[in-house]
Amino acid sequence: MLDIRFVRENPEVVRESQRRRGNDPASVDALLAADDARRTSLQTFEAKRAEQKEVSRSVGKASKEERPAILEKAKALAVEVKTLEAEAAAAEEAYKKANMAIENIVLDGVPAGGEDDYEVVDVIGTPRDFEAEGFTPKDHLDVAEGLGAVDMERGAKVSGSRFYYLTGIGARLELALLTMAWDQAEEHGFTVMTTPTLVNPDIMSGTGFLGEHSDEIYYLPADNQYLVGTSEVALAGFHKDEILDLSNGPEKLSGWSACYRREAGSYGKDTRGIIRVHQFNKVEMFVYSREEDSVACHQKLLAMEKEMLAKVELPYRIINTAAGDLGSSAAQKFDCEAWLPTQHRYLELTSTSNCTTYQARRLGIRERREDGSTHQAATLNGTLATTRWLVAMLENHQQADGSLYIPKALRPYLGGIESVAPIKRAGKQDGAKPGSTSGAAK
Template structure:
């Protein structure tokens, strides 16, 4: 959540920033709810003080005390309702974007920073599912649309990519983690995926649990409610998990193949860090993502995502898009976000330093997903980069 005290002190600045995310009205609603709550606090405090009598009360004082207690009960109920309304409004306000995030509200408004590598000149362009073995029709019979099997060499290639990615970031100081993929609602709310992304999340209603769309949720919530010592930071984790997304609102988008599916695997970086070091860490994480794609030999471009296209938690996000020959365009394969103190505040995570307690910053960055496998198949048409051979990848993928 945002720092409400700071937002009160600089209303115009915060409103202007949040307007870039389309959240000016939500911010106005928060301030109105906050003012209603704050106006009630002195009245409740006054009534509480008046109910405290010294010495033995007279009959008249007892009668007056009874009236005061009834007024206090009503005022406390009104205050509790106002507080709940303020907290609900606060949960709906996203993290304001960083000034360096460009204006705009769609992927077309992202600003390209640079490109690396040249798209391959292919005599014949084949889509990934025409090269590797993906059982889509059988998966549809088993699970429905937007699911698929990876089989044989294709599965070995995918497993090699994940293990290669884990080693890549582990050498950079990230601790590997196999996190749970089912979490409670407080983890989804705390990371900022609820309420805005709730339509994209699978729910197990009978158990009060939700399937995560990224291991970011479980990694962030691992320290929920804790006080971290400044000397412990940064904490760098690398999670590998299967992820689930309903893809609500994606009707008609990427319906062919395995590009946009309900279930996929992902290697994810997550960092808890001193706020004064988070922007340098963001650049470091993006560099690690680029290094991995360089080692794989994939052509790609790096873009700065527009403010209105950022998720609720992110202040800034850098996407890396690999070239997909079958689509003749660059598509997102990794991303890296600085969520500043937004998630830490919602999750009740604080760090203890020389200046006392304050929320740390958190960052997340995708290292690889199944899309990296698709990009490899398409750009090399079945040939496999040498760097993946030690991890069990075949020399060539055959369908």
């Protein structure tokens, strides 16, 4: 939701933002018209209500002869005021709808265009030369199955396509990764919390997820609630309708939750393995800051994502996402994408967004200044680790013998093991269990 005063004073800035996103700038004119209509309607209602009150007060002062006419006028005014009040409420609702329809104003430096119009900010690390090492890399699912780390077949049997079991070292790797992310979050002053995965409609709508891509979200009609696709939703709603004290700096939260996405519209995309699935786990960062501090906070979140990617020793690039590929709430978003050797492409592992005051305005979240005044807070979010990271780790850290190299930073979370050996298939004499790490340490 936008600051209507800013829109009135800078309509062309908002129109240009809409153009850069690929949206119709006429929506800005529709908002201004709705704003004008609601202000006119409210003024008319308030003027008529004031007249009604004045007439009602005059009844007691009127003579016996004058009183019937005044009472009749007061009665007529009451009916008129009720009608005008309903019209003012309808105009207010139309205004809110028109405002909600406009996506956040993109920041300077965000490229115009769509999904393919991103700007590469940096490329960090060098992809392995598997050919020089004398072997062809397997895709992440083949590596995982060799380690007994993932079971897609039984996941589909139990829950349908795009579901899976993480087993043995797969489950341990995910837990180690997310725990390392939480440790890093705490080191940087974040309050860690497990968050609800079911939220009410006002929270989901307030974060901007019930717009164009609402079909991506699981809805439970019997409860009128939504399953979250990220703990950002619950973290944003944490301070709904509150006034924050940010005098000592931004408030930093980190949520760990299961996440659910319908993946509607992604038919045929990344159907193999665990790249694009309906359920996964994630550690998310969320920040409430003063508006003027949001750009600096955004860079700090990006730096934390880079720190995590360095710990898992992956080659990756950072992109500045184009305006047309931003979510409705984001004013700017940076993605970190790891190299996927078997697909010869980069795969998004993290994103961090500056949502400026867009979400906070919808959720009624303000912050109080030292002079007692209140201002809209800004909100930011960023991924610190997620199940998808296993895809890049399995592909980039596989060895010729089918084993998996464990990055040094992760080893303390896995009992110190340096690598994981492939399992022996069922029917072998030792009967190794799926995903066993027995004898894998080097």
